[in-house]
Amino acid sequence: xxxxxxxxxxxxLSKSFPGVRALDDVDLTxxxxxxxxxxxxxxxxxSTLIKLLTGVYRPDAGDxxxxxxxxxxxxxxxxxxxxxxxxxxxxxxxxxxxxxxxxFLGREPRNRFGLLDSARMNREAEEALREYGVRVDVRxxxxxxxxxxxxxxxxxxxxxxxxxxxxxxxxxSSLEPREVETLFxxxxxxxxxxxxxxxxxxxLDELYAVCDTVTVLRDGRRVHHGRLAELDRLSxxxxxLGRELGEVRQExxxxxxxxxxxxxxxxxxxxxxxxxxxxxxxxxxSIRPGEVVGLGGLLGSGRTETAKAISxxxxxxxxxxxxxxxxxxxxxxxxxxxxxISLLPEDRKSEGxxxxxxxxxxxxxxxxxxxxxxxxxxEARVDSIVDTFIERLRIKxxxxxxxxxxxxxxxxxxxxxxxxxxxNPKVLLLDEPTRGxxxxxxxxxQKLVDELAADGLGVLLISxxxxxxxxxxxxxxxxxxxxxxxxxxxxxxxxxKLMRTIAGHAPEKDAVEEAxxxx
Amino acid sequence: MTATKTDAPVAPAGDGKQAAAxxxxxxxxxxxxxxxxxxxxxxxxxxxxxxVASFSFDSFATGDNVGNMATxxxxxxxxxxxxxxxxxxxxIDLSVGSLxxxxxxxxxxxxxxxxLVALLLPLVVCGAIGVVNGLLVARSRLAPFIVTLAAMLGAxxxxxxxxxxxxxxxxxxxxxxxxxxxxxxxxGLGNPVWITLALFVAGAVVLRRTRFGQHVYAVGGxxxxxxxxxxxxxxxxxxxxxxxxxxxxxxxALNAAWLASGVTILGNGMELDAIAAVVIGGTLLTGxxxxxxxxxxxxxxxxxxxxxxxxxxxxxxxxxxxxSGAFLALVVIAQTWLGRRRQxx
Numbered sequence: 001x002x003x004x005x006x007x008x009x010x011x012x013l014s015k016s017f018p019g020v021r022a023l024d025d026v027d028l029t030x031x032x033x034x035x036x037x038x039x040x041x042x043x044x045x046x047s048t049l050i051k052l053l054t055g056v057y058r059p060d061a062g063d064x065x066x067x068x069x070x071x072x073x074x075x076x077x078x079x080x081x082x083x084x085x086x087x088x089x090x091x092x093x094x095x096x097x098x099x100x101x102x103x104f105l106g107r108e109p110r111n112r113f114g115l116l117d118s119a120r121m122n123r124e125a126e127e128a129l130r131e132y133g134v135r136v137d138v139r140x141x142x143x144x145x146x147x148x149x150x151x152x153x154x155x156x157x158x159x160x161x162x163x164x165x166x167x168x169x170x171x172x173s174s175l176e177p178r179e180v181e182t183l184f185x186x187x188x189x190x191x192x193x194x195x196x197x198x199x200x201x202x203x204l205d206e207l208y209a210v211c212d213t214v215t216v217l218r219d220g221r222r223v224h225h226g227r228l229a230e231l232d233r234l235s236x237x238x239x240x241l242g243r244e245l246g247e248v249r250q251e252x253x254x255x256x257x258x259x260x261x262x263x264x265x266x267x268x269x270x271x272x273x274x275x276x277x278x279x280x281x282x283x284x285x286s287i288r289p290g291e292v293v294g295l296g297g298l299l300g301s302g303r304t305e306t307a308k309a310i311s312x313x314x315x316x317x318x319x320x321x322x323x324x325x326x327x328x329x330x331x332x333x334x335x336x337x338x339x340x341i342s343l344l345p346e347d348r349k350s351e352g353x354x355x356x357x358x359x360x361x362x363x364x365x366x367x368x369x370x371x372x373x374x375x376x377x378x379e380a381r382v383d384s385i386v387d388t389f390i391e392r393l394r395i396k397x398x399x400x401x402x403x404x405x406x407x408x409x410x411x412x413x414x415x416x417x418x419x420x421x422x423x424n425p426k427v428l429l430l431d432e433p434t435r436g437x438x439x440x441x442x443x444x445x446q447k448l449v450d451e452l453a454a455d456g457l458g459v460l461l462i463s464x465x466x467x468x469x470x471x472x473x474x475x476x477x478x479x480x481x482x483x484x485x486x487x488x489x490x491x492x493x494x495x496x497k498l499m500r501t502i503a504g505h506a507p508e509k510d511a512v513e514e515a516x517x518x519x
Numbered sequence: 520m521t522a523t524k525t526d527a528p529v530a531p532a533g534d535g536k537q538a539a540a541x542x543x544x545x546x547x548x549x550x551x552x553x554x555x556x557x558x559x560x561x562x563x564x565x566x567x568x569x570x571v572a573s574f575s576f577d578s579f580a581t582g583d584n585v586g587n588m589a590t591x592x593x594x595x596x597x598x599x600x601x602x603x604x605x606x607x608x609x610x611i612d613l614s615v616g617s618l619x620x621x622x623x624x625x626x627x628x629x630x631x632x633x634x635l636v637a638l639l640l641p642l643v644v645c646g647a648i649g650v651v652n653g654l655l656v657a658r659s660r661l662a663p664f665i666v667t668l669a670a671m672l673g674a675x676x677x678x679x680x681x682x683x684x685x686x687x688x689x690x691x692x693x694x695x696x697x698x699x700x701x702x703x704x705x706x707g708l709g710n711p712v713w714i715t716l717a718l719f720v721a722g723a724v725v726l727r728r729t730r731f732g733q734h735v736y737a738v739g740g741x742x743x744x745x746x747x748x749x750x751x752x753x754x755x756x757x758x759x760x761x762x763x764x765x766x767x768x769x770x771x772a773l774n775a776a777w778l779a780s781g782v783t784i785l786g787n788g789m790e791l792d793a794i795a796a797v798v799i800g801g802t803l804l805t806g807x808x809x810x811x812x813x814x815x816x817x818x819x820x821x822x823x824x825x826x827x828x829x830x831x832x833x834x835x836x837x838x839x840x841x842x843s844g845a846f847l848a849l850v851v852i853a854q855t856w857l858g859r860r861r862q863x864x
Contacts, residue, residue, distance in 0.1 A: 075746075075749075076746065076747050076748075076749060077749030077750075077751075080749050081749070086747070088747070092741070092743065092744040092747045092748070093741070093744055093748070094736065094737045094740035094741050094744055094745060094748075094807065095740055095741060095807070096736065096739075096740040096803075096807035096808045097733070097736050097737060097740055097807070101733060101736075105733055105734075105737055105745075105748050105749075105750065106730070106733075106748060106749045106750060108730060108733065114729070115724065115728040115729060116727075116728045116729065116730070116733070118728075157748075
């Protein structure tokens, strides 16, 4: 066999799930000692590709040739034994088992009676971890270590099992900067030892710091591959998001009117210096009544976390939120709701609707305490509120008694919206309000957002749909790695400008200063 | 940047903070102490209660009383040993009480065909029911609670069918090897006690020093992670339910040998006593953490409390259950508190 043979050659890999073509005819080649960046937005197919490589899923079509042999792994164990190790974004180890036993699970050193050799295991674990800058008592339960140290144990485990390929799925999302440096030195050592690394991350700085080559996935297809050095940041972002640079802004693609006559009055919401360890760093956002403020940024940049921190669903280590000038006690969702903040969560299935309950019950769920006296609910008042919102939001249900689970995605979203509007909020936080709903319903929801802003609500809009974000927002605050990197106002609110800001192509000075002085 | 100051100075953009790679908060000594209490707290209580009882009641620390307590604890202890494995994987086995009764009847029934049949029959039948439990839990992904509840009802039904609704009691002939196994003594202690001790030593070695044992902990600690780390999750589950079934059958057979007959009314509620003993012994009901030695101590503690209440003549023996219940509640509260302290929960 030829010496510079690739260690992995993936040809025409496809995988479908009911209703979705998750991966479509994707190729991927890895050479020994290559550090390969795998990037793409939400739903691009990165996870599916990784799961196909590691035996979690079976491909519908295509070949995986590993070290010259066509392989078909049935389980993660088979992949691991063959030499493909994976470390996951969330630490996947056993929290109650000791550090050493976690490190050696499945390949424990045994004495001549076939019993585990604890002393040797602890000694070797200590030695192995020292290389990763982790000095702990390896007999302690893993759970008692910090998240960063746990991630290092996972890394040591993956590397120690004689891997030929190590797949790292957002390994740095819970690491401190110092630990990221340690990780990079490990990656470089792996490269020198001829091990191929697949590196998944949304942090552009990291990609350019360690990766040699890149594959960009979008909507399940490979849209770019090659050397990373030959692709500048801006092109990388535009390839990932599927937007040509300088593409003419087309009006009328969405139902936003784009003009909300934001008043000059005081902000209805002011969030200053919100910090959540590993997630947000001094994020500040302010919204005036009647204004739609967009949150821009790539997946994992801290958009959802910002909304959750504002609504009290995510505890902050520092920062404050004021609603109409009144400070809010942090980390409490009920307090945020009382103050007039409503969050429409990203995942409406798990965090929002109750499918088995009726439209009426779903709408009145949050407002019930306000409609009751001495613990008894006034049915008439519930009816009047429910009827009002069904009409105002144009919810299409056979009757208020229809189960929400039977409605379309768009109508479910409207029911959720109605639930929060019934609370008379001052601020509405919308996290991906149109994801997963059909085009017609999407337009209706967009129109509603417009109307609500026109009524004087402050709206925070999070959307991965660039058109929606650009056309729907009066201003866009751009996040990157959990921090505000710029703010687009007025004529700057364009896709082009947004992508440049995300890519870190020095945004206009005043935009940076404005964002900074905002805090 | 004026009004935003919180009590602590804000670290500049994430660095400068102490990374978590060294010793985390909470001193290692306090963690060791909590771990010690969690693992050996029940033992300390057992020693204290026993000491107090032996000073208070003349008849407590006698050879006869201790020997009786030890032998009568042996059967529950064997059942609790299997239960420990199941609970560490995060499961539960409610069928063991019925399997205990079924095992006793099968042993007595089989004793007419020789000792080998009398011993093997309960192990094979109860083990087979354990395999079915394990398969349903691991492969069909049914809740262990429901699966083993069904097995509990089924096994008791099978036992009643074998004994004509309990009308037939099979006897074990005097002087047979089986009777000797149950009733005889070695070095002053009943044979079942020695068998139990041997099983617990073996159980401890299996749990702490074999790969299977590591998988038991891994499956209970984080099933998804265990699967991703390559642990055979389904096989491990099937094995622990099988083990639990076999041990329950063995305990029943030994108990029948001790009583010289397959008594059909035994084993009701035994699964709950076994679970109580395991939890008292420091095993987490949520799985992932536990010790077989603790389960043995848990069984002894339950038995000693029962004995003490019997010694206090004025106390109705029904109160024994009240005390056991209250004690169990206290233990679970203490375990939870210790677990949180150790950041395990």
